[in-house]
Structures are given as C-alpha cells and as structure tokens.
Amino acid sequence: MLFGGIEAGGTKFVCAVGDEKKNAIKRTQIPTTIPEETLARVIRFFEGFELDAIGIGSFGPADVHPKSPTYGMLTTTPKTAWRNVPLMQRIHDRFRVPVGFQTDVNAAALGEAAFGAAQGLDSCLYITVGTGIGAGAVIHEKLLHGLSHPEMGHILVRRHPNDEYPGRCPYHQDCLEGLASGPAIEDRWGEKGVLLKEREEVWKLEGYYIAQALMQYILILSPQKVILGGGVMKQELIWVHIRQYLKELLNDYIDFPQLSSRMDDYIVPPQLGDDAGVKGALVLADQARQEAKGRGD
Amino acid sequence: MLFGGIEAGGTKFVCAVGDEKKNAIKRTQIPTTIPEETLARVIRFFEGFELDAIGIGSFGPADVHPKSPTYGMLTTTPKTAWRNVPLMQRIHDRFRVPVGFQTDVNAAALGEAAFGAAQGLDSCLYITVGTGIGAGAVIHEKLLHGLSHPEMGHILVRRHPNDEYPGRCPYHQDCLEGLASGPAIEDRWGEKGVLLKEREEVWKLEGYYIAQALMQYILILSPQKVILGGGVMKQELIWVHIRQYLKELLNDYIDFPQLSSRMDDYIVPPQLGDDAGVKGALVLADQARQEAKGRGD
Numbered sequence A, B: 001m002l003f004g005g006i007e008a009g010g011t012k013f014v015c016a017v018g019d020e021k022k023n024a025i026k027r028t029q030i031p032t033t034i035p036e037e038t039l040a041r042v043i044r045f046f047e048g049f050e051l052d053a054i055g056i057g058s059f060g061p062a063d064v065h066p067k068s069p070t071y072g073m074l075t076t077t078p079k080t081a082w083r084n085v086p087l088m089q090r091i092h093d094r095f096r097v098p099v100g101f102q103t104d105v106n107a108a109a110l111g112e113a114a115f116g117a118a119q120g121l122d123s124c125l126y127i128t129v130g131t132g133i134g135a136g137a138v139i140h141e142k143l144l145h146g147l148s149h150p151e152m153g154h155i156l157v158r159r160h161p162n163d164e165y166p167g168r169c170p171y172h173q174d175c176l177e178g179l180a181s182g183p184a185i186e187d188r189w190g191e192k193g194v195l196l197k198e199r200e201e202v203w204k205l206e207g208y209y210i211a212q213a214l215m216q217y218i219l220i221l222s223p224q225k226v227i228l229g230g231g232v233m234k235q236e237l238i239w240v241h242i243r244q245y246l247k248e249l250l251n252d253y254i255d256f257p258q259l260s261s262r263m264d265d266y267i268v269p270p271q272l273g274d275d276a277g278v279k280g281a282l283v284l285a286d287q288a289r290q291e292a293k294g295r296g297d
C-alpha cells in the first residue's frame, strides 16, 4: 500500500510518498508560486507511484465541508492567485484515488497524534500561533468536526488592563487571534516577533493571552496532550509565562499532575517539527481510503 | 433485555426500568434523604427485574474516572451525608451487573442526544444553568472525556463593565459559574431568580455571560445542537438576549444558518424536559453492558 501526503502551505508544498506504515519513502519541497506551476510539480512528484490514496493538509481559508459546493477549494485566501483553486479536485482528477482534504492545522494535529507528541494517547489538541491562530483536536484517532470545523483562534480573552493595542481581527477585533497572532505582535510593538527576543514584556503579555486560551480549551475539551506550534512559539520565553499564568488561572481546580507538577510534559512543542503536517496528510490519505472502502467506492 | 436507569439528584432520585429500546416500562421518584434510606428504596424499586445493566447519572462532585481509587463515589459534595458514599459500588454489589457511572449533566446530554433535541445528529452540547453550571458533550454517541471530564462551567468570561458583583467561585472568583449560576443571580440582585422574572436587566446581564460561554463552546467544539437546561433557563427573557448577544459576538464569522437566521432551532431547551437524565442513564446502562461484553466480562 502506498499513500501520498501533501502539506500545502502558503510558502511551500511539502510532499511525501509513504508506505503502509506511513514511513516516508520519498519526500520533497516545492515553493508555492502560481497554482499551475506548483501543482504541475506536485503531480510530477507523485507520478510513477501506484498510490492507494492521497491526503492534503491545506493553507486557507479552505473549504473542508464534504457537503459544500466549494469543498476542496481554497476560498478567500489572501494569496490571490490561489483563490477559488479547486486543489482537491485537481489532484483527484489526475490520480483517481480517494483524496482526504483538511486544514493544515488539522493535518498537523493528526500527525502529532499518530506519530508525535501524542502518540498512544486518546486525544490531543494541536495549536498553531503564527500568521493566524488555529487549532485541531484529535479524539479517538479522529478529527473533531461538528457543525463546522473548530475555529478556536477566535475565542474571547480578557484584555490585559495595560494593553492598549486594539486588536486586528476583522470580525471580532480583540479576540485571541486579534490580540496574539504574529502580525498582532508586530503591530503592537512595531517590530517583527523574531526581533523582540530580549523584550520580556512582549512574551509575558503573549503568555497571558495564550494561557487564557489554554484554560478554555482544557476546561472544554480536556485533551490528554496540548501541543503548541507555529512561528511565535519558537520564542522560548513564552513557554514559562504560559505555564505560570495557566497554573494561576486554574488555581488547582482540576487535580491532575498534568496541570501542576508535570505541566512541562503536558503542554509541549510539536515532536515532529516541520513534518507534522505531511505526516498527518499521510494519515488523512489512509482515512480517505478506509472511508471510500466503507462506502463501497 | 432490561436496563435500569438512575438519575441521582440532590433533591430526588428518578429511577426507571427500560426495555431494549430504552422505553421506560416502570418509573419512580424517590426523595434524596440519607443514603441508607434512599438507596434502600432505589434497590427495592429494581428488585424483581432481571436487569442486564444499570446506568447512573449522579449529582456531584462525583468521581467518574474509572482508573481512580474513588471511582463511582460522591466525593466532596455539599450534601454532607452523601460524602464518600460509594454509590456505584452499592448498586453493583446488590445487582452484580455492569454499572455505568457519569455526572448528571453527562447523562442528560446522552439522553437528549439519543432521544431528544439532538436525536439523529452526530454531536450535541448540553449545558445546565442551575446551582452550578456544567455541560456535557456527545460526539458520535459517546461522551467527550479526555484527561478529565470537561469542566465547562468554569471558563473565563469578560465581565460586563457595569457589573460590580465580584463573583462567587471559590477557585476562580468571576469565572462563568461564579458570575452566572443561580446562586450568583440571587447574590447579586438580593432575591431568588424565580422572583426576578420582570427585571429585564437581570436577564440581559445573564444572557451577556451565557452568550460569551456559547461563543467559546461553539468555536471550540462546533456542536450540531446546543441544548440549554437547568432552573435558570426557565426564564424566557434570557433566551432572546443570549441569541442576540451571540450573533453580535460571532459577527457572521461562521457562515451557517444555525448561527444566524435559524439560531432558534440551534440553541434550544431540552426536549425531554426532566426525563433527559434518566433516559441518558438507560443509555449509559447499555454502554456499560457493551463495554463489559467487549472486555469479555
């Protein structure tokens, strides 16, 4: 059995061919330019393999609702050349095998659940703090998906009394993403996050907001592991503040070592690093194959 | 096949014997006095039936973690006569059949998912606003349970700028439960909720907090139906304010009719009314039977 995995990102596409254990037997990176060029190279990479199914974890906004007319398409993405590109359909038309399609963060969550920091656990939450804030939850090997896919980046947080930055979410102004995404950090402090490394107050405030979000996620979902990825989380100072604020907020309400003495082992960075997405895409491929089989396709 | 269902409440125990479709063929209510007396009456009710399994939805705090040494017990409950009573064990010792044990709100969620407002859907969220605020989520016929069971009543909300009530949660002071439970309403306004019916400002503020909670729950869990029960929700005025604030908060961010024109059909009261808990207990019984069978007991 052979699977194809595609992590379709705004700057690059990571592609892999995986064996039935989802070990990558071939892998490549293709820069994201215009759709025709990038997709032609993606297709060329997979040619010559007898794939049983393909999984795609895509940048967005992308439509991941199977019943929607625009399912499998990039919709209102800021990368204008990619707007309304039927990514899933293009791949399906070429290879004629089941194709699974999900958001990039959901794919990364699946990858970490199957092979990374949450391997062997029943549930995990994967959060990315980067250009946007998004999260995916895996429960019993499946992605959480109800009415819509979760939109956890837009939850409400309490503003810090000294924070005068108004927030930049076009829908909610000062929701979590509006206050704590990478671009919000840059806006508030006047410099890119990567250049603010030594400014403790920056990462303290960032930890203040992320800790609140984790409190809500943990009380509502109770995941067995919380994985924090994305560019902003590369700042080491944040981690200390997140854990400290979260302990204060929870105030020993939930009596589990994961939320007190062993928090370092509960709130962790991705174990697969940059491979979480493409590994998860291989898992998506397998799930698409099994679903198609279940339907008798 | 016969199932026993027990909704163990702080004021009364509702018991039912259900057939294999979980239709109640016999039902009773027993007042909650001291454990010896109440449990003797519960046991007497079920005697004479060849039960295949029993389900209990219990008031709390109760320990619902199968691996815990106090599993199946009421723990630090304010009803002191019931502290440390091994409720599940007592029932099991007498009937020697598989016993499922859950919180009351989780049982009600299961009942509404199987037979009530969320029948036929893949997921639902059941929230109770009463002496405490609690919620249970059902996803693919199973209760959401990860590290711990969810503790959704204690999430953070943004205080209303004119609300000077400090909140009464012993852990978090002004978390949702601290600001919006029945006792918080009584504390803040100096009278029981049931006597404040005509005071629009009471229910507007209550709606303000509950709408925020629903925003977080919906963005994080994305349930296909949201059911609001408990004594406080009997106030009709709240419903209007909840839906109105929630629409403002979401600001069309999620483009689903359930969250705009059809919100009345998305955020609803329990359909089973006071029977949600005992119906859910019958579902728990069946799940306990199937799990025991899976383990080969």
Ligand SMILES: Nc1ncnc2c1ncn2[C@@H]1O[C@H](COP(=O)(O)OP(=O)(O)O)[C@@H](O)[C@H]1O
Residues within 6 Å of the ligand: A010, A129, A130, A131, A132, A181, A182, A183, A186, A192, A193, A194, A229, A230, A231, A232, A233, A234, A235
């Ligand atoms: N090392 C870093 N420290 C702080 N901020 C960073 C770092 N790397 C990237 N960022 C910020 O994170 C955002 C990009 O997020 P990233 O996760 O790298 O990509 P994306 O979310 O676009 O996939 C930008 O706003 C950038 O300024």
Ligand SMILES: Nc1ncnc2c1ncn2[C@@H]1O[C@H](COP(=O)(O)OP(=O)(O)O)[C@@H](O)[C@H]1O
Residues within 6 Å of the ligand: B010, B129, B130, B131, B132, B181, B182, B183, B186, B192, B193, B194, B195, B229, B230, B231, B232, B233, B234, B235
């Ligand atoms: N009709 C009502 N209107 C407003 N508040 C009510 C009403 N009925 C009960 N309450 C309040 O709800 C709380 C009791 O919640 P309830 O759901 O009835 O029971 P419990 O949560 O104890 O199982 C009390 O604080 C009570 O004042």
Ligand SMILES: [Zn+2]
Residues within 6 Å of the ligand: A153, A154, A155, A169, A170, A171, A172, A173, A175, A176, A177, A178
């Ligand atoms: Zn937002």
Ligand SMILES: [Zn+2]
Residues within 6 Å of the ligand: B153, B154, B155, B169, B170, B171, B172, B173, B175, B176, B177, B178
């Ligand atoms: Zn609290």
